[in-house]
Amino acid sequence: MTLRVLYVDDEPDIREIVALSLSLDPDLAAETAASGAKALERAAAGGLDLILLDVMMPDMDGPTTLARLRADPATHAIPVAFVTARTQAHEVEHFRTLGAVGVVAKPFDPMTLAQDVRALHALAGA
């Protein structure tokens, strides 16, 4: 079954690299969004299995986007993971307590990113 993953980041370069990395796995269908607002729009449209959120984004940051997703009955069940350079131990712990299924550290290994995404999805679906 193809996993539909939405990657949200304001950095177009990184969006492109993530999309390319995820496309290495034929069972992953990756989409990207450039802001939290666009992510909310896309999530509300349905069909997503996992959302990967950058933390530091202008206007609406990752944690806010997550809170909004959780507040909306249409999106509250979609598992969310953060992809961030903020990887100090207390920061990671904080993201977990916000309800993220996991944290992928930036810079990530593009060759194994798809594998990490699958693991996160497995964790979320448990």
Added chain:
Amino acid sequence: MNARAIARQERRRHRRGIRGVSIIAVLAALASILIVFAVGFASFREFAASQHAREDLIYSSTIRADLQFIYEEILTAESAARGFVITGEPEFLPPLQETRASILQKIQQVAAFAVERPEHTALLAALARLTDEEMRLLQAMVEARTKLGAYAATVLQVRRGKEIMDQIAATVQSVSDAEIAAIAARTREVRIVGQRTKQTLITLLAAAIAVVAASTLIVIAHLIGRRRAEQALGDTLSRHRAILASAMDSIITVNAAGCIETANPATSRLLGWTPEELVDRHLGLLFQIPEGTSEPEFLATLDAAARDGGEVRELVGLRKDGTTVPVDVAIGEMRSSDGHALVAVLHDITERKRAEVMKNEFVSTVSHELRTPLTSIAGSLGLLAGGATGPLPEAAQRLVTIASQNSRRLVRLINDILDIEKMQSSSVTFAREPLVLAEVAQRALDQTSGFALEHGVTLSLDVGPGDTGVIGDGDRLIQVLTNLISNAVKFSPAGSAVEVSVARRERTVRVSVRDHGTGIPESFRPAMFTRFAQADNSDTRQRGGTGLGLAIAKEIVDRHGGTLAFETELDVGTVFHLDLPAGDGSHPLPTMAPASPPAAPVRPADPPPASPPPAPASASVPARAAADVLLVEDDLDSAAVLSALLSQAGLSLHVAGSAAAAAAHARGTAYKAILVDLVLPDGDGISLIRTLRQAHATETVPLMVVSARARGGALAPGEAEALQILDWLEKPVAPAHLLNALDPVIWRDGRAGRPAVLHLEQDATVREQVLQMLAPTVDLCSAADLAQARAALSERDFDAVILDLAPPSGAGLALLPHLRRHDGEKMPLVIISPRDGDPELARQVKALLSTSHVSLDLLAATVLRLVAPKTEG
């Protein structure tokens, strides 16, 4: 220093002065009494001598007068006799007769009177004899005149009379002369005594004058000295007052009972209390007592620190208005005549804290800002090097690989720089937990085994006898050891071995990491632990290190109070020694839960050590009770965090965004616990708590505060007890703290409500880690083999089962047919499998975790999610 202390000091000085003067006065009085006695004695002696002399003079005069009287009587008798001889007249005869008798009687009286003059005895006897003879001569003359005529009588008188009279006169004169001589001698004696007495009196008078003068001088000198001392004290006090008044830091003295004696004006500026208000108040008034400590314990630690030579510690000061201020408190001991006391110097570190926060934010931001472009670079290069865009020409492939590797190295470098910066700025707090160093070494070995395999190096661990317990931060010590081991591996020739040994020494535990590499060049040895130190620049590239690993390791070891040293020999190898102070059993290590025999000391995992112990595996089948919690919180993010936490623990939650909504919720629902944020859009949390406590439905409901504000700042002393506030959770709320606080409230009817989980895992270390991780929220039954698992399954149903299919536990699949509850429903199953994405297996389980990706956190989160929804349903 305040007026009271100065007055007390002055009184003490005054008392000492009085004592000195009193002693001098008593001595002077004693000397005066002695002088008076001496004067009295001398005067008495003088008086006695004079009296005696006077008596002697009278005595002597009496003798002489009597003798004169006798002599005159004899002359009278002679005249009478002579008159008769010449005239023949008989009228001359009667006086002669009378005189003779009286003279002899008088001579006897004088002899008796002069008994004290033995030298006169012979003379007086001679006088008596001569007188008698004279009297008889005179009688004979009278008889001769009568019988023979005048001539005969005259012859008698001429022949013998004159001679006798001359002898009588001479005898009387002798006695008289002797008396005169005696009186003269006596007079001389008296004069000598008088002179001696006079000298004595003069001496005594001089002594008296000297005593008075000396005591007067001493008193005057004392008074002058005292006056000078008072002036000096006054000057010192003025100086001290000026220093205290102008000090920027608050300076407080505290007596042995923990009560404040003095406080300087800076205390007012820092804490808002005037020095007068603080006098006799308890020191605890000024500080937020650290969590888990009572005020007496807190004061005792300060006292101990002061006695131990003093120290500086970071505390939270409490202002009069209830707000807090971070302070560095330098505590020292002060010894005074009143005994042992403390001096506390409080330095406001608000600015430093702000700078630290800014620095941390800066570090975090720099970290993020550097990593964001690196993500693109490393990602692009990784994709290119990994062939995601198709095969590259060989030269391009090589260059892209170099670029990719170096981008990764840059990431490691950034991480290491941030790490060491954080550590050296002390912004990293190290955990202090009991650890078994042998276990830490084993985990470091596990983490580096893959790296060793890549390099063709074998790893070995040798644990010596004895307790290898230490106190420290497990993750950081693993970081040190993985660095030492990976260094050893990097510098070892393929096919050689890296030997790790753990040994208990007298007061330390030592971990040694030995390689058989080329050794460290002598010139490089002194720089081993400095930053960016590698034997030559090419090493950094060749060995793939950042040049910061050992500097970080040294920093971590230093922060543990340990030492990191090495011995090396060229072409033989190098051994690094990590020495840490032994735990020495003074911090008892937690023992294993009963479900996982044999009991062995383990490091508590991420949940805090205060987590309640899990129930024994034989506990009855859990029957979950609905555990509703009301959260009064208007901040959506905070509510989401707490909601996630509570739902993980299997608790259902109502969120009220305002005080009014909270009151309405509380009227309609019987909650097991209420969590209140203090800042609400329509009022403050404390007022809400008061309202809740006044309502019948909520007057006894367990209630906790969840706030960014500190406890001391929001409540008057004793108010928390009055309002029955069970706990005060400061934001950000530590998950374990919240769950621990709620635990006795929600599950107070015993452990019946906790979900039960069975964990089959052959590796004892993993069992222990999972147990520690899950113990706060679930009843975990750990089984080491199939038999134990079957026995547990026969006794009870489980809400989830964790099976590790990785070898050697792979036989766990045999349990699958047994995983049905008594009501026939399948028990939710979490499988950890080495076969990624096995679709066959995936159909049978709730969660399939890959051995290669699973972590303790992930496993715990998965299990908690599995058991949580049950409680909501």
